[in-house]
Amino acid sequence: MKTLKGKLSFVYLTLVIFIAIVGVTSFYNLYILSKSIDGLITDNYKSINATFRMFEAIERQDNAILTYISGDSQKAIDMFTQNNELFLKWYNIENNNVTEQGEQSIVLNIKSNYLEYTKLFSTLQEIRVTQGEDKALSYYNKTIVPQFTKVKEALFSLSSINEDAMFNSKDRATKNAEKSTYIIIAVTLFAIIGGFALSRQFTARFLKPVTDLTETMKELKSGSRTIRAEVQSKDEIGILASELNNLIGTLQQYEQSTLGRILNEKNRTMAIVKSISDPLIVLDTNFRMVLINNACEKFFGIKEERATNRHFLEELRNGELFDFISTGGFNRENVDNSKGSEPHSREKIISITVNNEEWHFNTIVTAVYGDNGIPIGIIVLMQNVTQLKNLEKVRTDFIATISHELKTPLTSIVMGTDMMLNENIGTINIEQQDVLYAIKEDSDRLSTLVNDLLELTKIESEKAIYKFENCHIEKIIDSSAKQFIQQSQRKEISLIIECENHLPLIRADQEKITWVINNLVSNALKYTNAGDEIRISASVLNNKMKVTVKDTGAGIPEEYIDKIFNKFVQVKDGDIEVRGTGLGLSVVKDIILAHGGTIKCESTLDVGSSFSFMLDLY
């Protein structure tokens, strides 16, 4: 009874025993019943039948006596003898089948009277022979008939005693049947009630631990981790309960460790976020403050407790900052471009004045998306670049001053050298001429550098003033190309202009764009050799003006292509001679960006380079 199987088997066994009791009882009662009916048919019926046969035999013997008296003696004697045998045969059968009380004495009585009867027939035979038919008849009437009646009466008694017994047997059988019915009903009822009560009792007992387990699981589901299932037995359910307890323990440990880890992680992340030295703001999709770090609190003089859940503008009244955060924030395009949950960042230098002091922040706005691509928030990190900006300004001012200071003496050197070379101030010999050419070449290089530096510092210090107007790009290209015709012819390089017909106007600073094209063509000339070609083209692409300066010159090594627009970057390759300042392309890029355009370089070493920029149409 330790296992559930054993318990269930016990209940089934008990039910089987009940069924067996009902079966055995029914069988026993039916047996008794059949037995009593059987006795009724076999014993009493046999006796009645024998009695009836004896009746018939003695009746026929009586007829034989009368026949004998009337004269047919031999036939009568034969008939008498035959029936005598028959009588005795049935008598013997009856004698062996005495079943009822008093039956034996009747049987003996029959026998003695019958024997007397047969003897009387012998006497009658003598009287018939000796005294005649009348005397014989008289003897028959007086002596034989009474004896015959006696035998018949005895036979009657025998018949009735057996008939009575038969009726009694029938009554008994009926009573037995009734009794059996009651007994079977009683036992069946007992078996049904007992079986039902037993199975109810045991089922309830066996199912209780299962119900308890279900309750425990419900509690577990609702979040309780302290609940434990009661181990009530050592059977399968008991094992299940203890296994469930183990599982709850493991779950609790797991949750504690996971929760702890998550909390630790969160605290650590919070600590990192809080300790970032630059202001950091986390906003929800409605631009409500979710989190601000210590640097942000300090810089803007706000408190996180107060700021949380408030709109950005309620706390920080900075329109430029908010415009940058909110524009291009969450829109379908960004979500699609963000490849699901990848963040989408933009950055811009924003200047903020606090207490009459100007601060510069490289503001990085990152839109954060959930796994399903739905926006969940915005992170605003404001890198303080004020010091860098100031240093940059100092540097730019310094370079501007130096360049400016260098420009005047350089102009005098170039002019003086030119005058001497033109022999305006006297003749010079060949050696002097060579020296002067060398001085002129270096002075030219130096003045290009100074000019580039001045241009760059002007652009970087945002002092560069752009005069945007509507201009024809083909005119700019033509005027720029004109300046290089002689130079290209000297170098035997073909300079080709390819402008689409009826090009639309562009909105640009004509002087600056001329400077850009000049620079690109001048570079192309520097890095091409005799027989190469330079192609300047202009066409409309995607509603923008695309201008390309393409050459078949030395090309740029792949690793340089990405950084070629950075300041002072020059290709240092054994074969390629360095001939410039490394500033030209940097200025070019700044000018194009100031126009809101884009520029890119495509180049293959020893095949040629192509520089193209895009500008807005008018």
Ligand code: ADP
């Ligand atoms: P630089 O005054 O040295 O020409 P740039 O900024 O104009 O300065 O160019 C930077 C470097 O890019 C050059 O030194 C040169 O190595 C490379 N470069 C520019 N244009 C070309 C070109 N058309 N073909 C090959 N190299 C080029």
